[in-house]
Amino acid sequence: MKRMLKLFGVSAMCMALLLSLVACGEAPQEKKAEEPAKTEEATAPAAEEAKTLKAGFVYVSPIGDAGYSYSHDLGRQTVDGLDWATTSFVESVPEGADSERVIRNMARKGFDIIFATSFGYMDPIMKVAKEFPNVKFMHCSGFKKAENVTNYFGRVYQARYLTGMVAGAMSKTNKLGYVGAFPIPEVIRGINAFTLGAREMNPDVEVRVVWTKTWYDPALEKDAAKSLLDAGCDVIAQHQDSPAPQEAAEEAGVYSVGYNSDMSSFAPKAHLTSAIWNWGPVYTKTMEQVRDGSWKGNESLWWSMHEGVVDIAPMGPMVPEDVKSTVMAKRAELIEGNDICFVGPIKDQSGALKVAEGEKLTDAQLHDMMWFVEGVVGTIK
Template structure:
């Protein structure tokens, strides 16, 4: 009789365990939405994010959707609202200009977790994330500085916001580290994704003597211009060597899957809290694309040695003395810029030709 009672109790416990297990699994199901400012076929920013989305879409208990080519402003608010209403419990907004829309929609949907890329405003259900892209930009600058013959590097830039200014400065410091005579000329395109306009901007820099073109754009337009003119280029976001195989030296690139897996795990575990994520080379979020065959081995070795120094924390990019365009000391000798100083950077280093406005 005892054995019979024991068997019944065991069966009940097993059934309860299965029911509880089923409940836990259901609670951890993630429906993640992504909104992109440009098409996923841009070969750049949105493609890099979408590669990260695909990585988490393959995880158990995760379903993802995305909307591409979403304009910053009211249109992004509409898309975010639709995602929240259609059952997404996690939403990634992947452009700086989505920031205010994210905050507004998040306040109306407190049960949804929102993650905003490159922003600085947070709420109880809104976190931010970005990467220390200035680190591989410095390394790319080293390559460009070593490869130029005219000592003029061209930089096609999107908008004069701290993220972009910081990248231009890091690129310039890297170039100056191997070539003190180099200058970086900047042209603002006021676009994130406009291949024709960005190619035209690159050509304007080539017309004034630049023989290496760098960029903060989503399209390979500047790379194509460099290829057509027989000079070198440095990409951004992804390895764009296929678009300019004879020009492409390297590129600072993203691996967004590292952050997306991290956030998914936290939401599934119920441990997510609002935070500001800013990872670098040490976490694998940012990196340097493979070198083009035209980059000499000694240059590659020098750049990779510096990469390891930065990755290990032995050094970093914005360590003084760093002077601005007017020759004023902005970062004192031996002092490392704080995160706050880097995140609010609105000035150019000495050697940059152009305005921050």
């Protein structure tokens, strides 16, 4: 009996020891089960910080136009290079119903912000913005706005003024040709600035305007340039998206002034300079504001040479050094923030005084400009 009790006691001790070992084996398993939860808590903020912002861009012409849409797409590529942003674009979107459809599709796909880059996208943007109040919209060159819509542009008229100085100095016939897209304030403002700059260098010069009523139609743009060449113009400027007017000038053996990007490669013997865009800083800053929550709707933003958004391309070798020096001195003033382009006295096309000596047109007056300055030959219609 004592022997049995002794054996029972030993068995009990062995059982206790076995249970103890099993318990020790389970403890690490329980700890491992907790680790994933701790890992998720630690990485959640990082995942939030790494959230990718989606930006959509809508272009009125192909990005291969070497002009307006091309310059905007260079800015988009800057955004696409950000670690925390991704972009998408649709090119050659006509203004009107097609643009409304494209913009709405982007909003439905969850884009955080949509950049509509043509004037004629204004009403479609306003309509879609009402349907998607949580999406942010940026409209280029327009004037309408809302709580989730801001319009933006650059003071490209400053660059136009400088290119006009070059053109005026280089003309021998005192006739400059200007191929214009549409008779809207944006284009008229540029023509006027170009003319004022040209007449600063050559008071006898005139600027002849031909409208194409399109933003991008290379064949039509080239024909318009040829009509100006037939009228005796020896410098061709443009507010168009393709380099076709540059090519027409090169073929005719006269000079040209490009727009949107440096178009010298298309007309190396003709190209004097170009009024150019640099949209990268605008789009990067806007995306940063969306990211940190400081973006605001209901604003009108207008960047200048001071911010580096507009400028001129390098002047060609045919431009004399004294002309280059004069133009660059004026450029330096603009970069410093001294906007001297629309300071009176300024007369209109009929010779009537529009801006008194020493006075300066306000931004509101520039935005609404629907009159030509003295020296422009053409009508607004």
